[in-house]
Amino acid sequence: MSIIKVIIPAFNEEKAIANVIAEIPNGVNEIIVISNNSTDKTEEVANNAGAKVLLETRKGYGYACLKGMEYIMNLETKPDIIVFLDGDYSDYPEELTKLVAPILNQNIDFVIGARVSNLREKGSMTPQQVFGNWLATFLMKVFFKAKFTDLGPFRAIKYDKLLQLQMEDKTYGWTVEMQLKVLKQKMSYVEIPVRYKNRIGVSKVSGTVKGTIMAGVKIIGWIMKYTFKK
Template identity: 60%
Template structure:
């Protein structure tokens, strides 16, 4: 029986990228694409709607907040097997969703991380601080939680029921690492697949600023120690 897959795309001022992302998602694979407009001041909402996505509004900024809004909506639908998370900036390759969900469909994993470290990265797609931050965070996860990851990549898939068991709380930069460490604590079957990564469309609101980089790095490390 074909699993019901829904995609959540948090989006803050991504009018130039979100349409490309939606259009390249394999439509035969997914039941619904949900874009959460996270306080955008541009035409993100219109572009996403025109591309065929279900558009939700989360007026308070925060990556985790947007993801939680999407999860609440999916819970109200009541018939989802797998949730895929994907960024709206067109840095990931949406057509690689097949390989991201395959370990779950094959009943070999509960959580699959699309690893940029294992795939091919376009030059300049990740800043040096992003590369270092991922290395540090995954090293701490291995040290304190005994789980081996190579990335905190946003392109990921998880069984819906397992996601609900994680009781996700983080409302901003700690979202991805919270999911991975909680999965480790609950002994979920976690794996990674290689995904390719390119320069994003537009300007990064996190890694593109010193303030954003520092805040994200601090929150990720704080989250890792919080749940030990």
């Protein structure tokens, strides 16, 4: 039986996090919520909902994910699969079984939950998000012959492959870094269409001008770095 652990970065998600945890399928062995310097009751709510709660005071999506990975590396029993899931309830956690299926049944290394347009709730992705996803995946197709269509944060990966990627990004570039390294290391990957709904609360990235610009700079920066890297 494969051991599956879920990493959920969360910043001020007290209204959403319990819903996310409650809808994660029973086959998951541990749910790890990383409170990224939250100022509300995210930690208390997540703990009461049954998650393992960690604190990361350095602000940044990547910092939170790396904290979760550090915790797992110190466990005696290591997982087979890691699933990354946002804490804002925009994804459908029960679709986790669809994401891990290609790993379990086809020995695929990496699976992206692709937020395809016909399964997205109206307004769930801002125009800048849609454009940013298109531009990033277009560039990856041009430079690396990639088949990605999305930078969706809902994703699953074999644990040993995740370690092999040697993830570095501390903030907005985490998702694109992972995909670029999967391509460069010639790991197997697939996309699985997933539903996507309006999040609870306001996005800390796409909901602000600064967040949108910083995310865009990070994403393009990682693509350029790997395009011209020897």
